[in-house]
Amino acid sequence: MIRVERAGVETRLHSSLCAVCPHGPTGCCASPPxxxxxxxxxIVSRGGAQWLLGEIAAGNLRxxxxxxxxxxxxxxxxxAGAWPTKCVxxxxxxxxIDPDRRAATCNYYLCEEAFLAGGEYQGDPAAREARAAHEDLVALYGQWDLELQAAVAERWPAGPPWDEPFLAWVGEVWRQMVQRDRRRWRALR
Ligand code: SF4
Ligand code: SF4
Incomplete structure (x- = not known):
């Protein structure tokens, strides 16, 4: 069974298959995004700048x-030994960690087996809704990532400083993009 938890750009997709993941007990967290x-x-926009800096200092984020x-x-x-490592x-x-601190992919990703088990091909409404949300979020976050990457490279050609002002800047640029593209994600609310 698939469930869509609509929350705009923080929409989360859930599958009952994850509790018995065919890829093993670590599921897709064996291959983190x-x-x-x-x-x-x-994450910065949700108050996580200090958390990010702490995790970078601890070596959990690089x-x-x-x-x-x-x-x-x-x-x-x-x-079964197929995935020797997993996410920290x-x-x-x-x-x-809280969904506010995860990569968006962690919140919206479902594998093909999950869509299959959720009855997408039988026309299950939740599975079809999840597929549409998944595609929308992949496209939105992909575009924002590319735009932000270009903006960072332009402003800090030798690499960004990874301090609080830099993170605040990333958060502000992201908020502006989300506001600009609100018509594209409004249906996910
Ligand atoms: S999305 Fe797929 S691979 Fe990831 S935990 Fe769920 S069933 Fe496993
Ligand atoms: S942050 Fe959480 S959901 Fe994402 S890969 Fe790591 S353990 Fe899995």
């Missing part, structure tokens, strides 16, 4: 060309 530029803007990379830690015994924030009961 990046915390990309638009994710950083969203600057990369597209924003931040999540640290991977050993994943002993999980996924994955615990015995799943994700240990």
């Amino acid at each position: 990046g915390v990309d530029w638009a994710d950083i803007g969203r 600057p990369g060309p597209r924003g931040l990379l999540l640290r991977r830690v050993p994943n002993p015994g999980a996924n 924030y994955h615990g015995p009961r799943g994700c240990t």
Whole structure:
């Protein structure tokens, strides 16, 4: 069964298959996404600038060309050995951080098996609604990531400083883009 939790750009998709993931107990957290530029803007906008700086200092997040990379830690015994590492924030009961602090992908991603199990091909309304939301969010966040990446490169050609003023700037640019594109995500509210 699939459930759509509509919350605009923070919309979350849920599948009952995740509790018995065919890829093993770590699910897709064995292959975590990046915390990309638009994710950083969203996290900062939700009051997470100090949290980001703390996680960078702790080594759980590492600057990369597209924003931040999540640290991977050993994943002993999980996924039948197919995935030797997992996201640093994955615990015995799943994700240990608040949805406000996750990459948007962590909140809206569902794999093809989840859509299949959710009855997308049988026309299940929730599964079809989830597919549409998924596609909208992939397109929006992808565009915002590219725009922010270009803006960062233009302003800091040698690389950004990763301090509080920089994060505040990313948050403000992201808020402006979200406001500009509100017609595209309004249906997700
Ligand atoms: S989305 Fe798919 S791969 Fe990820 S936990 Fe759910 S069932 Fe597993
Ligand atoms: S942040 Fe949470 S949901 Fe995202 S990959 Fe890590 S453990 Fe999984």
